[in-house]
Structure formats: C-alpha cells, structure tokens
Amino acid sequence: MHENFAWWRFGILYQIYPRSFQDSNGDGVGDLRGVIERLPYLRELGVDALWLSPIFPSPMEDFGYDIADYTGIDPVFGSLNDFDALVVAAHDLGLKIVLDLVPNHTSDRHPWFIESRSSRANAKRDWYIWRDPKGEGGPPNNWLSEFGGSTWEFDADTGQYYYHAFLRSQPDLNWRNHDVRRAMHDVMRFWLRRGVDGFRVDVMWHLIKDDLLRDNPPNPDFISGQQPYQQLIPLYSADRPEVHEIVAEMRRVIDEFDDRVLIGEIYLPLDKLVTYYGRDLAGAHLPFNFALISTPWNARTIAKLVGDYEAALPAGAWPNWVLGNHDRQRIASRVGGDQARIAAMLLLTLRGTPTLYYGDEIGMPQVEIRPDQVRDPWEKNVPGLGVGRDGCRTPMQWDSTLYAGFSTAAPWLPLDRNFGADNVAIERHDTGSMLSLYRALIRLRSERPELALGTYKLVSIAEALLVFEREHQDQRSLVALNFGCVSAEFDAAGLHGQILLSTFMDRQGEAIPKRLALRASEGLVVGLLG
Numbered sequence: 001m002h003e004n005f006a007w008w009r010f011g012i013l014y015q016i017y018p019r020s021f022q023d024s025n026g027d028g029v030g031d032l033r034g035v036i037e038r039l040p041y042l043r044e045l046g047v048d049a050l051w052l053s054p055i056f057p058s059p060m061e062d063f064g065y066d067i068a069d070y071t072g073i074d075p076v077f078g079s080l081n082d083f084d085a086l087v088v089a090a091h092d093l094g095l096k097i098v099l100d101l102v103p104n105h106t107s108d109r110h111p112w113f114i115e116s117r118s119s120r121a122n123a124k125r126d127w128y129i130w131r132d133p134k135g136e137g138g139p140p141n142n143w144l145s146e147f148g149g150s151t152w153e154f155d156a157d158t159g160q161y162y163y164h165a166f167l168r169s170q171p172d173l174n175w176r177n178h179d180v181r182r183a184m185h186d187v188m189r190f191w192l193r194r195g196v197d198g199f200r201v202d203v204m205w206h207l208i209k210d211d212l213l214r215d216n217p218p219n220p221d222f223i224s225g226q227q228p229y230q231q232l233i234p235l236y237s238a239d240r241p242e243v244h245e246i247v248a249e250m251r252r253v254i255d256e257f258d259d260r261v262l263i264g265e266i267y268l269p270l271d272k273l274v275t276y277y278g279r280d281l282a283g284a285h286l287p288f289n290f291a292l293i294s295t296p297w298n299a300r301t302i303a304k305l306v307g308d309y310e311a312a313l314p315a316g317a318w319p320n321w322v323l324g325n326h327d328r329q330r331i332a333s334r335v336g337g338d339q340a341r342i343a344a345m346l347l348l349t350l351r352g353t354p355t356l357y358y359g360d361e362i363g364m365p366q367v368e369i370r371p372d373q374v375r376d377p378w379e380k381n382v383p384g385l386g387v388g389r390d391g392c393r394t395p396m397q398w399d400s401t402l403y404a405g406f407s408t409a410a411p412w413l414p415l416d417r418n419f420g421a422d423n424v425a426i427e428r429h430d431t432g433s434m435l436s437l438y439r440a441l442i443r444l445r446s447e448r449p450e451l452a453l454g455t456y457k458l459v460s461i462a463e464a465l466l467v468f469e470r471e472h473q474d475q476r477s478l479v480a481l482n483f484g485c486v487s488a489e490f491d492a493a494g495l496h497g498q499i500l501l502s503t504f505m506d507r508q509g510e511a512i513p514k515r516l517a518l519r520a521s522e523g524l525v526v527g528l529l530g
C-alpha cells in the first residue's frame with residue numbers, strides 16, 4: 001500500500017528517553033537491554049520508528065546531551081554490543097532506530113575540548129569558539145545562555161573565553177572549521193553503517209553563529225519573571241543563514257545511505273522553520289514542528305495553525321507534528337484528561353508524520369518534583385521559573401508493582417503517585433483507556449491511507465468544534481474534534497458514512513445522522529462513503 005512513500009512519511013515516530021523507559025540491571029536507570037525487552041510492546045502499540053535520546057558516554061550533566069565520546073555507549077545504558085543487539089531486534093520487528101545527534105556542543109570532558117583548551121597553539125584550538133576578553137576583561141559580547149547566565153566562560157590558563165549556548169560544561173563546537181564538519185560526518189557514518197535509520201539533530205538552528213559575534217538586541221517584549229535568556233533576541237547567535245549549508249552537508253551524508261532520515265530539532269516561528277527543508281528540499285526531511293506544544297488549546301487557534309503551517313510548507317515538503325518531548329510539559333497535564341484524547345486524535349489524523357513521546361499513550365502526567373528531587377541542570381541554574389524538565393522525564397509506568405515494572409530499585413526520578421492505576425498493564429485490558437485509544441488510532445491510520453497520506457481540508461470551525469477532511473485516492477475521512485466542555489453539533493446533511501472511532505471508544509459503527517452530535521470533549525473519525 002505504501003510502497004511509493006518513504007517510511008518516515010507514513011510511519012509514526014516514538015521518542016524514548018532511555019533513562020526512563022526500562023531498567024534491566026536494577027540500578028534505577030533505564031538502559032538498552034531494557035528497551036530490547038520492551039520492543040514487543042512498541043510493536044503492539046503499532047509505531048514504526050524509535051528515536052532514542054542520547055546514549056553516548058557522558059558525564060550526564062545534561063543527561064546525555066553533553067557527549068564525551070560520539071561513537072561509544074555510556075556504561076549506564078550498556079555496550080556497543082547491546083546497541084547492535086537492539087538494532088537487530090528492532091529491525092527484526094520492522095521497527096526503525098533513529099539516534100540523537102548532538103553536533104552543536106560536546107561535553108567539556110570530550111578529548112577534543114581537553115585538547116582545545118590545553119593551549120592557544122593546540123591544533124584543536126579552533127574546533128571550539130575561543131575569543132579574547134573585551135575591553136577591561138569582560139566577555140566578548142552580550143549573548144546569554146539558554147540555561148541562564150552568560151554564554152562565555154573564562155579559561156584562566158589560556159586567557160580566553162569559550163562559548164557555550166547551554167551549560168558551561170557544554171562548549172559549542174566551531175562549525176566554521178571544516179575539520180569539525182568532517183569529524184561529525186564521520187560520526188554520522190559510523191552509526192549509519194551500524195544500521196541506524198537516521199538522526200534527530202539536536203538544536204539544529206544553533207549550529208553556526210554570527211562570524212562577527214555581534215551583540216544580540218534587547219527583546220522589547222520581555223516581561224520580568226520570564227527566563228533571563230528571553231531578555232535578548234537571539235538574532236546573531238542562532239538561525240544564521242550559513243546554517244543551511246551545514247544542514248545540506250549533513251543531508252548529503254544521510255543520502256550516501258538508502259532510506260535514512262534527517263530530522264531537526266528547531267524552535268522557530270513557522271516561516272523560519274520551513275526554511276530548514278532546504279533549497280530544493282535538500283535539507284532536513286523533517287524539521288520538527290513543535291507548534292502544537294505552545295499553541296493555545298482551542299479550535300480556532302489550532303485550525304489557524306494547521307492552515308498557516310500547510311500554507312508555509314514548500315512544495316513537496318512533508319509535514320510533521322509533535323505533542324511533547326523530554327523538554328516540555330506533558331500534554332495530559334497541559335490540556336487535561338479528555339482533551340488529551342482530543343490531542344491524540346489530532347496528532348494521529350493531521351497530515352504529516354506524528355511523533356509520540358513515551359508515556360503520552362497511557363496519559364502520563366507532568367509529575368510533581370519536590371525541590372530535593374530536582375535533577376535537571378536548567379532548573380538548578382534558573383530555579384523558581386518553572387523551567388524544570390524532570391516532571392516529563394519520569395519512569396515509564398508499566399504495571400502496579402513497587403517501581404511500576406520500570407526497575408527493581410528506586411528510580412532516578414520519582415514515579416507519578418497514580419502509577420498504580422495508570423499503567424500499561426491495567427490500560428491494556430481496559431477497552432476505554434488512553435492506551436486503547438492510541439492503539440485504535442494507530443490501527444485506523446494504518447488501515448485508512450487517507451489518514452496518513454491524504455490531503456487536508458478544513459471543513460468548518462464553529463465555536464469549539466473543529467472539523468476537517470482527509471482524502472486519498474477517493475477515500476475520505478472526516479475528523480470532528482470538540483475542544484469545548486459542552487456538547488456540539490455538526491451539520492452532516494448530504495454526507496454518508498459511519499463512525500470509525502470516538503475518543504470515548506464507544507460509538508464505532510454508528511451511521512452518521514444529518515446532525516452529528518458530539519459530547520463535550522469528544523472527537524470522532526468518520527469514514528465517508530461516496
């Protein structure tokens with residue numbers, strides 16, 4: 001059915017945060033053998049590809065996004081042998097494996113940085129961004145770290161500052177240096193040869209900075225109480241025009257291999273985001289579209305967002321949608337229980353590749369983290385502003401046993417207090433559960449190609465009710481989503497068909513009447529005839 005479409009177009013991505021998915025060796029931290037154990041679950045869920053957050057050797061100051069060796073596996077996660085076993089086991093089940101590539105920065109314990117900081121004359125000095133102090137000895141410019149404070153760290157031994165967009169233990173690589181590019185391309189080839197199916201590239205829009213290191217302008221919309229990073233507009237420190245050449249080069253490496261995918265993590269407005277498809281679509285296959293994560297949750301703004309995104313896409317570019325990840329508040333807590341079902345139906349019926357975040361399929365909430373339980377370095381650097389990411393990184397809730405089937409030891413982050421009721425083992429047998437809804441949506445999507453591949457057409461928005469249609473080769477589905485907390489009606493006169501799925505899992509097979517009624521917070525997929 002899908003032979004003309006690359007897997008990353010019709011498939012569903014599933015993000016695993018490896019520390020929190022499954023622990024196999026009883027140390028309270030998830031690992032690769034644990035992921036292997038849970039592959040049958042992912043197969044049963046029906047997803048097509050797993051993206052693993054970083055699993056490489058790391059001091060773990062940013063939990064793996066500070067890499068000390070790009071071509072190894074951190075012992076906490078296992079070994080290269082375990083990784084190879086994972087690739088084989090996943091591929092045997094028809095699941096693709098996407099790795100996290102973190103090319104913007106390394107750990108300060110990476111041998112490249114250790115060399116680079118050893119002296120001004122070192123051959124790797126230029127692999128990072130070093131500058132003399134400005135004027136009386138201050139930092140070279142006013143840029144701010146995303147994680148709080150200046151982006152410049154002074155190195156007394158060599159008398160220069162180095163640049164870090166995130167933690168001071170995450171120095172940025174200098175992507176103007178072509179040896180850096182070649183080294184990172186070789187890292188990509190190392191994993192591609194080992195069988196990985198692609199990469200999600202960390203902070204793709206940060207990769208190259210202004211060559212003159214000009215000061216960033218102040219943000220006139222800054223309101224006190226926002227995180228300090230927002231005081232400036234990152235005009236010169238991110239999304240520079242030269243970044244597209246770097247992405248195109250990465251894409252060429254990807255294209256040396258068959259059927260691999262290049263995904264970019266990019267937080268930018270839609271008009272800028274879509275430039276990352278590249279000229280002639282020779283950039284990222286999927287610049288991650290995070291707009292649903294921050295858009296106000298109502299029918300009108302979401303319809304506008306979908307329309308704007310569809311209109312902004314370059315010809316031939318394939319869309320994608322994301323509801324959550326390891327950096328953002330969990331959808332279930334953001335929009336609430338029944339609306340999280342609407343969100344699931346939206347994600348899995350919009351045009352474009354969906355990415356699911358582990359645990360969202362069982363409705364995992366943002367878990368409350370006590371101050372003494374905080375692990376996230378961002379929260380530690382900028383406390384009290386609600387930036388903490390631990391609450392969306394808590395252990396997967398598999399069953400009702402002591403540690404939720406995640407581990408035999410106390411997990412590295414606390415479990416949600418309701419895990420005894422909200423877990424895979426219980427939801428699997430409950431035909432009305434969130435998990436059953438996700439499974440039904442995923443099944444429907446694979447049975448009805450219009451939901452995966454068809455065109456998108458907005459049919460109507462009335463109050464809180466959003467209705468759109470998907471069509472592929474004369475097969476049509478109608479999706480009606482009630483974002484409101486009162487019932488709603490849709491004029492279906494002239495339409496024939498039957499309900500394929502309700503978010504409440506109870507109306508399958510109903511023929512649609514002239515006026516289609518939806519309960520509060522109900523979503524429907526209707527298969528249209530004729």
Ligand code: GLC
Nearest residue numbers: 062065066166202203326327
């Ligand atoms: C990305 C990652 C985030 C990490 C940051 C720095 O935004 O998703 O988790 O902290 O990059 O590497």
